[in-house]
Amino acid sequence: MQMNELPAQQAGAARAVPVTGVRARKFFEGTDWVAEEVPVALEYNGVSHAVMLASPSDLEDFAFGFSLTEGIVDEMSQIRDLEVSSSPQGITVHVGIASSCFARLKDRRRSLAGRTGCGLCGTDSLAQAVRLPAPLGSDARFAASAVTRALAGLRDKQLLLGITGATHAAAWCNAAGEIMLLREDVGRHNALDKLVGALRRGKFSAGEGFIVVTSRASYEMVHKTAVAGVALLAAVSGVTGLAVDVARDAGVALLGFARGEDLSVYCHAERIHLDHAA
Numbered sequence: 001m002q003m004n005e006l007p008a009q010q011a012g013a014a015r016a017v018p019v020t021g022v023r024a025r026k027f028f029e030g031t032d033w034v035a036e037e038v039p040v041a042l043e044y045n046g047v048s049h050a051v052m053l054a055s056p057s058d059l060e061d062f063a064f065g066f067s068l069t070e071g072i073v074d075e076m077s078q079i080r081d082l083e084v085s086s087s088p089q090g091i092t093v094h095v096g097i098a099s100s101c102f103a104r105l106k107d108r109r110r111s112l113a114g115r116t117g118c119g120l121c122g123t124d125s126l127a128q129a130v131r132l133p134a135p136l137g138s139d140a141r142f143a144a145s146a147v148t149r150a151l152a153g154l155r156d157k158q159l160l161l162g163i164t165g166a167t168h169a170a171a172w173c174n175a176a177g178e179i180m181l182l183r184e185d186v187g188r189h190n191a192l193d194k195l196v197g198a199l200r201r202g203k204f205s206a207g208e209g210f211i212v213v214t215s216r217a218s219y220e221m222v223h224k225t226a227v228a229g230v231a232l233l234a235a236v237s238g239v240t241g242l243a244v245d246v247a248r249d250a251g252v253a254l255l256g257f258a259r260g261e262d263l264s265v266y267c268h269a270e271r272i273h274l275d276h277a278a
Contacts, residue, residue, distance in 0.1 A: 039090030065197030133226035149177030188215035
C-alpha cells in the first residue's frame with residue numbers, strides 16, 4: 001500500500017526507511033514503511049498532565065477520549081477548546097477544560113506531590129490504582145455472528161497496519177457487525193481512547209454497538225469500554241483476571257480469543273447469542 005492511500009489524518013503516522021535482510025533465503029534491500037511513535041503531551045489549562053508515546057494521527061479524538069476515560073472530564077461539554085502544536089521534541093495537545101474539572105485535576109496532582117515510586121499511572125495508593133466504572137444499565141444483546149462479521153472485516157480497515165505491520169486497532173461496530181468507526185495506534189490503549197473520542201465527537205449511540213480490539217483485554221480496556229457506554233468488548237487475544245472482575249461488575253460482556261468464528265465468553269454471556277455455533 002502506498003502512503004497516498006492513507007486518510008489525510010494518518011499521513012504522518014508512517015515513514016519509509018531503508019532496510020536490508022533475508023527472505024526465503026535470499027538477500028534483499030529496499031525501503032519499508034515503519035509506524036511513527038511520537039511523544040504526545042496532554043496539557044490541561046496550560047499544565048502538562050501526561051506524555052504518551054502514540055501514533056501522530058487522530059490526536060483530537062485521542063485527547064477527547066483520554067480526557068473522558070481517565071476521568072479528567074465527565075462529559076464533552078466540559079472540554080472548552082483544543083489545539084495541537086508540534087515541536088522538535090514532539091507534539092503537544094493543549095486542552096482547555098471547565099474550571100471545576102481543572103480544580104479536581106489539580107487536587108489529584110497535589111496529592112502526589114513529593115511522592116516517588118508509586119509504580120502505576122501516577123497513583124499513590126492501591127485504592128487509586130483500579131478505578132471502577134459505573135455499572136451499565138444497558139440490556140444490549142448481540143449475535144456471535146455479528147462479532148464474527150466484524151472480525152472478518154477488521155483487517156481490511158487497518159490501513160496503517162497494512163503498510164507497517166506495527167499498530168493496534170479498536171473498532172466500534174453496529175449490532176449487525178458492520179465496522180462503523182476504527183482508530184489505529186502503536187498503543188492499544190491509545191487506539192481505544194481515539195475510538196472513544198471519535199464516538200463522542202460523532203455523537204454515535206455507542207451503546208447500540210460493540211467494540212473489537214486487536215490486542216489482549218486488560219483492566220484498562222474494559223474500563224474505557226464501560227466509560228464509553230458499550231456493553232460488549234471482544235479482544236483478539238486473551239484477557240486478564242482483573243479485566244474479568246471489572247467487566248463482571250460493570251455489566252460488560254468480555255470476549256477473548258475472538259478469531260474467525262471462535263470466541264471465549266468470560267462474563268455476561270447473556271449479552272451474546274451463541275446459537276449460531278450449535
